[in-house]
Amino acid sequence: MNAVSEELSRQVYQCMDKIGYSPDMVKYRRQKYRQRDELKNRQRSGVTSYKVGSKGEGFTSYNESDHDRMYIDNNLVGVTSRDDSIGTTSKSDYVFDMMSDQCHPGHYKLKLFQKGTPAVKYVEDSLVVCNGEYYMSSEIFVQNLQSIPRYSGNYQGWERRQRTGPAIPAARGLYCRDDVQAIRCPSQRNLLATWAKRPREHGWPPANLIRDVISTEAQLVPVGCKGSASRKMEWRLCFNTGELKLTDDFNEVQYKLYILLKMINKELLIPISPDLSSYMFKNIVLWLVERNPPTIFKADRFLGLMETALQMFYDAVCHDKLVYYMIKGRNLLFGRLTHKDALKKKLEELQLDGPKVVFQCKKLRKALKTDPESLKASCARRDELERLQLDMGIIWADVWKPDMKDWDMNARVREMENYRQVTYRQYHIAIPEWERLATSGSGGTILLPEIPELKQEDQARLYTSYRKQAREIYDIVVPFWKIDRGIEVDVEIKERVIELLAALHLTIELMLS
Structure with a gap:
């Protein structure tokens, strides 16, 4: 060569x-x-x-x-x-x-x-x-x-x-x-x-x-x-x-x-x-x-x-x-x-x-053309996010039983403070202002991230999936926000918070793709 x-x-x-x-x-x-x-x-x-x-x-x-x-x-x-x-x-x-x-x-x-x-x-x-x-x-x-x-x-x-x-x-x-x-x-x-x-x-x-x-x-x-x-x-x-x-x-x-x-x-x-x-x-x-x-x-x-x-x-x-x-x-x-x-x-x-x-x-072309300092910073965020995801998997597996439904597992791990703290750190990496957006009366629009490579109908179907997941875990997740983070979520902004949860989870999974 x-x-x-x-x-x-x-x-x-x-x-x-x-x-x-x-x-x-x-x-x-x-x-x-x-x-x-x-x-x-x-x-x-x-x-x-x-x-x-x-x-x-x-x-x-x-x-x-x-x-x-x-x-x-x-x-x-x-x-x-x-x-x-x-x-x-x-x-x-x-x-x-x-x-x-x-x-x-x-x-x-x-x-x-x-x-x-x-x-x-x-x-x-x-x-x-x-x-x-x-x-x-x-x-x-x-x-x-x-x-x-x-x-x-x-x-x-x-x-x-x-x-x-x-x-x-x-x-x-x-x-x-x-x-x-x-x-x-x-x-x-x-x-x-x-x-x-x-x-x-x-x-x-x-x-x-x-x-x-x-x-x-x-x-x-x-x-x-x-x-x-x-x-x-x-x-x-x-x-x-x-x-x-x-x-x-x-x-x-x-x-x-x-x-x-x-x-x-x-x-x-x-x-x-x-x-x-x-x-x-x-x-x-x-x-x-x-x-x-x-x-x-x-x-x-x-x-x-x-x-x-x-x-x-x-x-x-x-x-x-x-x-x-x-x-x-x-x-x-x-x-x-x-x-x-x-x-x-x-x-x-x-x-x-x-x-x-x-x-x-x-992936390589984009990285090779990115400013080295910016690439280094995004790498640190991405790697930390994945480590947290893998750590959550260990917590999940430690309490898992073969006959448990996913919903029951979700409820059980959310009762564990170490699991919740890992989740909050992931949220902060994905959307740093997530706590402000979850607060009643806060400004700002919550938008689910776009996925350019998907057709419009496929993206809409994906959004529906994440909104459905967010709605299912809302009553498990949100009550702990007040205990752990002092975040008061009023009933009238429930739909907004569901959208925020969907945006958080989709953003995390996109960053890990």
């Missing part, structure tokens, strides 16, 4: 600290999400849940992308060998043999070996007879899950969104979540034997990390391979918890490279080829880290690494093949490439742009 490119590399690399991707923020997210998982899992019976994807990795801010959560049913188990079930299952578990016949690598049909007790309705209703044997259909499994209140219709204010892959998506305001119900797979040592033993010239991952990964159970999620004739019966093998150990080991250059590639994919490539995913670029980075010496991962080579990664992806698109990092037989592009010629053309354009590609990423 020339001197100009090296200087731009350093600028972009450092700029990423100012827009939510500093090592401290990544570490804080990981710590808080995992602490929250641990607290809630103590209260659960039969299910273990983890924050996965970019949130679990700590690589995205609170509302920047969907919250991916995996719910692992501890009493459903898939194995490649009966030996794998010894010591990992009980007589009350449903146990399935993983059958790979006529499936794309990394996908399996699940043949029932042992019925669980007591019977689970959504599992029993997902069993299909094929050639005299019972198999569990992934498609019917997800359909049956959607009859459970938590996954069906509008539940506690959550609006169901169009299903994507194995996930059942929902949204409440700007907060979007993707819930995936998975089953255990304790056969990871067999499945990862080739991965664990393959030669690695540059020593990554190191032996101790490989041992950690293969000691971590895999999961099977209810989605088949696109283009497969038996797609509705297939389940996809994944190593979410094992892969978290690998991304935890990325150094700062490596994880920032992954984040930059995610931005490029989201803003420049997915609009052309909608079936692309950030997971493909995670695999590009994993291959890049394994195949290269650690000395190349330097700040002044940051954009050169971006160009290398984009070239790797271009080559994969040209050959219709991107090899899955964990299982070489699986092709991540199989059935996923749409508008291939247009995608190739766009990737060629990005190659010609070289390091200047970063200026096509809205």
Whole structure:
């Protein structure tokens, strides 16, 4: 790289600290999400849940992308060998043999070996007879899950969104979540034997990390391979918890490279080829880290690494093949490439742009053009706001019970002074004059923030959602304002205060996007 490119590399690399991707923020997210998982899992019976994807990795801010959560049913188990079930299952578990016949690598049909007790309705209703044997259909499994209140219709204010892959998506305001119900797979040592033993010239991952990964159970999620004739019966093998150990080991250059590639994919490539995913670029980075010496991962080579990664992806698109990092037989592009010629053309354009590609990423472009002092100040506000949000999540998880409704949880945490004080600090960061605006007879107009990228009707729908949420929590929240802040709220300005609450919550979530 020339001197100009090296200087731009350093600028972009450092700029990423100012827009939510500093090592401290990544570490804080990981710590808080995992602490929250641990607290809630103590209260659960039969299910273990983890924050996965970019949130679990700590690589995205609170509302920047969907919250991916995996719910692992501890009493459903898939194995490649009966030996794998010894010591990992009980007589009350449903146990399935993983059958790979006529499936794309990394996908399996699940043949029932042992019925669980007591019977689970959504599992029993997902069993299909094929050639005299019972198999569990992934498609019917997800359909049956959607009859459970938590996954069906509008539940506690959550609006169901169009299903994507194995996930059942929902949204409440700007907060979007993707819930995936998975089953255990304790056969990871067999499945990862080739991965664990393959030669690695540059020593990554190191032996101790490989041992950690293969000691971590895999999961099977209810989605088949696109283009497969038996797609509705297939389940996809994944190593979410094992892969978290690998991304935890990325150094700062490596994880920032992954984040930059995610931005490029989201803003420049997915609009052309909608079936692309950030997971493909995670695999590009994993291959890049394994195949290269650690000395190349330097700040002044940051954009050169971006160009290398984009070239790797271009080559994969040209050959219709991107090899899955964990299982070489699986092709991540199989059935996923749409508008291939247009995608190739766009990737060629990005190659010609070289390091200047970063200026096509809205968030980076805006930050790079912002006055350094202003950027530093906005960074401090944004990071503090997110830390407070994550802290609130811990308080919430500490009192959470599986059968509690969201409204009851809201009422309970608002009784806790530490939770309320965190909320007030968030309010002050979002709208510094909020206390004055909440006072009877105060002047000033309360306006909900505009979201230019949304269509007018979508923005109106979003405003309605936040106003509804504000109205629901008004009687829980406002009485404490007098106790904690000395704010008197008269009945005649109730509608004004509801508008203020809606504006506060929407502003906070926008700042965390």
